[in-house]
Amino acid sequence: MSATSLIFSPALMISLLAAPSAPKAGASSSASPQAAQLQMAERLVGPALTEGHAWARLTELTDTIGPRLSGSESAEAAVQWALRSFKADGVKAWTEPVKVPHWIRGEEHGELLASERFRGKSLQIMALGGSAPTPPEGITAEVVEVSSLEELAALGDRVKGRVVLFSHDMKVPEDYGKFAGLRGRGPSAAAKAGAVGVLVRSLATASLSTPHTGATGFAEGIKPIPSASVTVEDALLLHRLLASGGPVRVRLVLGCKELPEADSFNVVAEVKGREKPEEIVLIGAHLDSWDVGSGAHDDGAGVVMVMEAARLIARQKPAPRRTVRVVLFMNEENGLRGAKAYADAHAAELPRHVAALEMDSGGGRPLGVQLRAGEGGSELVRPWLAPLTALGAATLLSSEAGGADLSPLVPAQVPMFSVRTDASRYFDYHHTHADTLDKVEPEALAQSTAAVAWMTYAMAEMPSLLVRPAAPSKAPSLVAPPSQVHPTAPAAPVVGAPKTPGP
């Protein structure tokens, strides 16, 4: 679909633009605070919904660059694309260096070997990022199935020389957090126990024979072993064959490779604040993707939302009180190096990061606003929610804001906010060849972009600051990329939005 064919609900636009207290066109910014707020909301939400700019940019990113795994030439092309795009938007941007892993996929195929009980067949597999390769002829071994790391540990010696199949029963997005550890930490545990390979049932809420890749990591001193995801269909087949007794043997061929680390970049851009330019509202997303699909939902959608928020805010006069800083992180998917590099490079500045947002749950429609802040945060933010009413997003949710790339900011007690998007189908596509532009609804993307633009402005403009949240008792674990747990718990409103805008 082209950008010009976007059709937005007229009812939505009318209800948005004809809010009872909306100022007349041309009302000056010296009007009452409520009127000024509404006027600004119009100038951010209106274009986000009508211009189709985020959608056009997502089309460009996914169609002309496509997949952009860290270390690849495509990732570098994405960096250059982002710089060009910010320039075209009139937003000052620069790069900041990040050393990234450079893992590449090669040939990959799997095979269920024939036995007396069944005929052989191909298995649909996809190497996990960080997997070791097999020898060119592959590995052949008997499969042993477990559904938890505890069950693996209990098997003891029986894992030696086997391919471990990690099974689970993921059904809904909320299950992702429950089972992602099987992929993140399972291969390392299996390698430690003497396994020669790993298959992980794809972390998926739907499957049409669709393997889902993702990162795995091997603990210090553990030699990586070949590790791949397998489709839900084939995992269920292996499960049934194992359950019916007798050995099940597979052959796996993985041609993946870990190349020397590569030079890459975060892309950072800024709209300077008019009154407190040293106070920073960070809005981020990750520029890298997996090497399959084109990372349309993960995280092209987040990238274009925060870029568009900056573009729309940059063209407003006066600028908001504080500085809005966009960070397009590199290497969220398989290393979180960009997030760490940013936190390191800007350590001295983190106390002046007054709010941070990361969009990384796909391009669904907005469901509400999330916070992570000290006492009084809700009261401070609630008066700014009214312009999101017609978008169905003027609700403060009980779930906390956060994000993988923001995790290194947690020890610095940076307050966080987020626009929660509808991720009910996100894990149908996540980390697959199917994460493509056609899966993103232009209307939903525009609505979430509008909500991000407005909430970013609100954070940069509100007279008071969010109280910084308490420091965590321990640093957040980065063993399994925290990105793997998306904020997809059911949306539970804490407080309804007020009917009229506050001060």
Next chain:
Amino acid sequence: MSATSLIFSPALMISLLAAPSAPKAGASSSASPQAAQLQMAERLVGPALTEGHAWARLTELTDTIGPRLSGSESAEAAVQWALRSFKADGVKAWTEPVKVPHWIRGEEHGELLASERFRGKSLQIMALGGSAPTPPEGITAEVVEVSSLEELAALGDRVKGRVVLFSHDMKVPEDYGKFAGLRGRGPSAAAKAGAVGVLVRSLATASLSTPHTGATGFAEGIKPIPSASVTVEDALLLHRLLASGGPVRVRLVLGCKELPEADSFNVVAEVKGREKPEEIVLIGAHLDSWDVGSGAHDDGAGVVMVMEAARLIARQKPAPRRTVRVVLFMNEENGLRGAKAYADAHAAELPRHVAALEMDSGGGRPLGVQLRAGEGGSELVRPWLAPLTALGAATLLSSEAGGADLSPLVPAQVPMFSVRTDASRYFDYHHTHADTLDKVEPEALAQSTAAVAWMTYAMAEMPSLLVRPAAPSKAPSLVAPPSQVHPTAPAAPVVGAPKTPGP
């Protein structure tokens, strides 16, 4: 799921077994016709719903044999499996020879080549059955897109040396018939016009990067060219890139091969009629499948339905009036050779084929009964529908019964009947790696099996015969396998089922 874990709705069973006029257990077959009919319905529908036999058999077929393309060793294994299974069921069975094509898939991959406008990426493709191979290094050519054979013809010389992309907009199952010709006849037309290869957008109602294979055919004198399906996602990408101007080039590698024709078999089985054994009610399905997935819906489900109908009818005393003959056709998918061989071998007998059914639209729940007969068919059948009421299938539908493997019986004016199944998701899986056991609902399979068993009994038992339908004005076209058009038009009831069973 194991067969023993099947759980059927208690409400369904109660409503079925406690029908107001159901005879007491042990009521003799000399009771009133209605009572005898209800008693027999109990003895067919009851076990079909409670014993899980069809499901267990489908599990066996798909898990232990798996894909079974004509000419393969697996297809031969399926023949032996069917013979063993009929024997275990106490149903006399034999094989009848069929010469079949023996096409095999090889390596296959596609690539969108990089240009100044976009970076390259892999394309998810799957060779069509009947495709020619490429040279080992593949073919590289510019893509030209069309959405109809007319549009192709209009391009004239501009097709020479190109890869033709056949695009379409399939959304619902009913679209299949509309667009299947692009796959069946498109490659031949493209080859005739000088194209060097073909990509066909997968015929699918959903896609998670899922290519759908299927048969294509080349007209007499046309040299086959490499022809593959491409995922909906990649077809849309190619479409967008072409629409935005400038050349789009792809590389295709297909290692498929046409081997010499192979010896294979239809499997035929019979339950002899008690009164008119020479009159035959044929119930069929096809034993072969594509070489991807395990043909669970297409057509494992149909196979186990008709086998189970025969098993249940075979254990009834007295046997029905007429002979019930099961035919498991070989090579429906890429040649229809089994159907032709059957019609040829039994030509003399066809006038005594008094009704024929083919189940080949997947294992969904039953929606109603279809007929193809001369005048008075509905009136004859309607009184026999009552036992299907609680299954929601006691409705005569306006759509006609038929089926690919029955098409050679059309000129002989064989009356046809069918149980229409819910195929609303059938084309999500059809001809893909995702056509696997997990996509079949055991409850739905059992319900459709029950309906098939009962309607088969009814056809073999009813006192009168269906009037034979008029001969078609011309023989049905077999160029594009007629199987490709499944009876998936919305279910429109013609006449509601009577409230009480008829005579």
